[in-house]
Amino acid sequence: MNIGEKLKALRTQSGKTLKELAAEVDLSIGFISQFERGKTTIDVANLKKIADVFNVTIQYFFDDDSDDQIIIRSYNQKIDKQLNHAIYKPLSSKSTTLTMQPELLILLPTEAKELPKAYTHEGEEFLYILAGTLTLIINDQIYKLYPGDATHLNSQLPHNWGNLGSLPVKMIIVHDSQHRNSEHHG
Template identity: 30%
Template sequence: MTSTLGKKLRESRKQASLTLKEVADKAGFSTGFISQVERGISVPSLSSLRAIAGVLGQPISVFLEQPSSADATRASDRVSYRVGDGALAYERISAKFEGSTLRSVVVHEPPGHRNEPVSHEGEELFFVLDGELTVEVEGVPTVLTRGDSTHFDSRKVHSTWNHTSQTASLLWCGTMDVFGEDAIEPVHKNEKRKGG
């Protein structure tokens, strides 16, 4: 539940002796967005939760239980999961092994959903499996349709928006540890990023 996630984040922030503003500044979001997440009003995306957890000095796995790694997955066996009771649904498709740096999930983004702008270390690749999606990188929007892709430096402020009336599905591949299996990564602070 979103309220449980918010409560865990708030307790972790207080244990770290951080204010809402300090977490917001370090993660690169607005204070209002962090407050809404803690109160269960807003649900962060997987990458945004990862950024907040990093500021709190915790792996994402403290706040979110995700499917375990498997070398191969069949579509019928994959588990769909969400951050809290958020709108985005995820299916893990990458495995974890010694030396691996690539993570990947299938993301199902509902009509009208807009992700908060974010930036962090690493790189990302989006490949649209079904539907249409607007991807904005450094303020430049690009509409991607089925079969289209984009690959970019994750340090650039980026977000997605499903501007249609149909669910959009995309393959997300990146180097950010969205599963909380590695050591905590540094957070890339970006003053231009805003959330909420």
């Protein structure tokens, strides 16, 4: 949705008419109508007034929050979460109709060079190493994975991974969407 469409959606959901919104933000009905249809632009001060009326930040109008997004542009990837020394960036939409949830995971080096404790959880995982050296533990066996290496495993096997090197490890990880929040602590 563009900025005008987002405004129209907010206004419609709140039950406000063009006339009511125009009176609250001191703009003409025609101007707001044209803005909603993408026929004109708006300055930041007036957009801030509108955002305040609907109790949202200005950023709301610029965020791409589409759950049905098919293409994820590299310049539009956002950090989903940071946990310990790991940065997660989603590589697909968070659509509830999709079963796989791929992420770019960047494991930063740590001072403590100890193996993470293996654990189990529901689901399955796929890993593909893009850069660095990943230390992977599966059933008490230790593996080193290098760029181009991959693994696909049942997450009910005791497993975990970590970055025991001095450079970041970049990898693509794919969970099924039901078990996406099973986080590794290595």
